[in-house]
Amino acid sequence: MNITVIGTGYVGLVTGVSLSEMNHNVICMDIDKKKVEKMQQGISPIYEPGLEELMRKNIKLGRLQFTTQPDNAFKYADIVMIAVGTPQLPNGSANLSYVEEVAKSIGKYIRRDTVVVTKSTVPVGTNKYIKQIIDNNLVSNVKVKIASNPEFLREGSAIHDCLYGDRIVIGVEDNQTAEILEEMYKPFKTPIFKTDINSAEMIKYASNAFLATKISFINEVSNICEKINANVEDVAEGMGFDKRIGRAFLNAGIGYGGSCFPKDTNALVQIAGGVAHDFHLLKSVIEVNNNQQKVLVQKLLDRFDGNIVGKKIGVLGLAFKPGTDDIRDAASITIINYLLNEGAEIVTYDPIAMEKAKKVLSPKVIFANNLEEVIEDVEAILLVTEWEEFKIKGLKFYAEKMSSPIVFDGRNCFSLEEGNDLDIEYYSVGRSPIKKERFILNK
Ligand code: UDX
Numbered sequence: 001m002n003i004t005v006i007g008t009g010y011v012g013l014v015t016g017v018s019l020s021e022m023n024h025n026v027i028c029m030d031i032d033k034k035k036v037e038k039m040q041q042g043i044s045p046i047y048e049p050g051l052e053e054l055m056r057k058n059i060k061l062g063r064l065q066f067t068t069q070p071d072n073a074f075k076y077a078d079i080v081m082i083a084v085g086t087p088q089l090p091n092g093s094a095n096l097s098y099v100e101e102v103a104k105s106i107g108k109y110i111r112r113d114t115v116v117v118t119k120s121t122v123p124v125g126t127n128k129y130i131k132q133i134i135d136n137n138l139v140s141n142v143k144v145k146i147a148s149n150p151e152f153l154r155e156g157s158a159i160h161d162c163l164y165g166d167r168i169v170i171g172v173e174d175n176q177t178a179e180i181l182e183e184m185y186k187p188f189k190t191p192i193f194k195t196d197i198n199s200a201e202m203i204k205y206a207s208n209a210f211l212a213t214k215i216s217f218i219n220e221v222s223n224i225c226e227k228i229n230a231n232v233e234d235v236a237e238g239m240g241f242d243k244r245i246g247r248a249f250l251n252a253g254i255g256y257g258g259s260c261f262p263k264d265t266n267a268l269v270q271i272a273g274g275v276a277h278d279f280h281l282l283k284s285v286i287e288v289n290n291n292q293q294k295v296l297v298q299k300l301l302d303r304f305d306g307n308i309v310g311k312k313i314g315v316l317g318l319a320f321k322p323g324t325d326d327i328r329d330a331a332s333i334t335i336i337n338y339l340l341n342e343g344a345e346i347v348t349y350d351p352i353a354m355e356k357a358k359k360v361l362s363p364k365v366i367f368a369n370n371l372e373e374v375i376e377d378v379e380a381i382l383l384v385t386e387w388e389e390f391k392i393k394g395l396k397f398y399a400e401k402m403s404s405p406i407v408f409d410g411r412n413c414f415s416l417e418e419g420n421d422l423d424i425e426y427y428s429v430g431r432s433p434i435k436k437e438r439f440i441l442n443k
Pocket of ligand 1: 151156208211249253255258
């Protein structure tokens with residue numbers, strides 16, 4: 001099939017590349033000329049494991065093209081997929097201006113009957129609005145059908161999630177459109193769930209809001225665990241055996257970040273408000289998450305009697321999670337800004353997210369070349385992103401290499417047993433701190 005994907009962010013590019021891998025002819029369109037030129041050479045604008053290899057392979061096989069030209073992109077398309085951004089407006093609702101522009105352009109340039117699929121996360125009712133805009137701008141005598149097909153991929157494992165997802169959700173108005181999309185997705189061998197358009201749009205928001213709820217729930221539990229000397233890791237493990245609950249997304253930490261959960265939870269609160277429903281539960285989930293980002297900093301302040309002025313603090317990890325260079329709504333940014341406000345000096349390192357972080361962080365922040373450089377002469381470190389290279393050497397490494405081995409671990413990277421015979425102060429989330437008498441006396 002001939003498929004055009006508009007927008008080459010995470011969702012668009014990964015979708016386009018995956019569809020080409022499944023033997024479809026794919027054109028990815030973006031308005032960013034420089035980005036398109038790079039992609040034509042097989043260079044991915046985003047860091048995503050496995051993506052460039054598949055890009056190069058399918059470009060070579062002639063199944064994957066990139067363009068800025070809408071006439072090229074739309075002329076022969078059987079299916080057009082909208083995957084442009086829907087960033088958050090100041091009031092938390094989704095900004096649909098990019099989607100609207102694309103809809104106008106589709107109306108202007110399509111020359112045959114086409115199914116227009118929305119992959120971008122959009123509020124309920126948007127697909128019908130898109131259809132209206134397309135119809136109002138049509139210049140050819142063609143028929144447009146619309147469908148909603150939300151995306152569930154995670155950054156860092158996007159290709160895998162796209163090729164081997166748990167489900168494909170398609171929201172349609174008629175069976176004929178469903179059949180066309182089923183044909184497109186047939187090679188993926190993933191269960192397809194068909195529903196109406198509004199329900200499909202809601203499935204995406206409700207799924208992300210539910211996962212965010214799981215995270216805030218376990219984070220609240222972790223805060224109680226600390227006060228009653230329980231271990232949140234064991235609590236999550238024990239809960240997870242129950243199939244109705246499941247172990248996934250019960251990792252306590254410093255809150256969720258990234259391009260989806262913060263944006264989509266806020267948007268769903270707005271959507272609910274728009275139909276006069278106060279989504280109390282989700283508002284609390286968001287509030288818990290905002291507080292959780294401060295938990296580690298508070299522990300650090302408590303350890304230094306509320307005063308970290310002039311103290312050199314190391315921050316390990318900037319990406320909102322490992323496997324990506326994305327720093328959108330990353331806890332690291334909030335944490336570093338808190339620390340700077342408290343007068344601390346910050347030295348930080350991330351394997352791949354430093355370039356992006358440099359653009360948003362204060363010039364006062366020192367960017368180190370590696371992990372060793374960070375821990376060299378800081379008074380304490382905060383472990384913010386659980387990159388493998390921070391975990392692989394074990395807690396022993398920090399105990400041996402730091403002149404002041406005080407670790408605040410926001411991701412529970414190490415077991416408490418590891419700290420048993422080490423000269424280290426180790427504070428994690430939802431677990432008892434390790435404070436070695438011997439170590440404290442020596443200080
Ligand atoms: C998420 C959804 O998982 C995906 O289905 C959707 O399409 C987009 O949003 P993503 O944002 O890439 O994907 O990352 P994810 O792995 O879900 O993690 C989101 C955030 O939650 C990260 O900051 C992560 O550190 C945090 N998290 C995740 C926890 O704090 N605890 C957990 O148990 C899981």
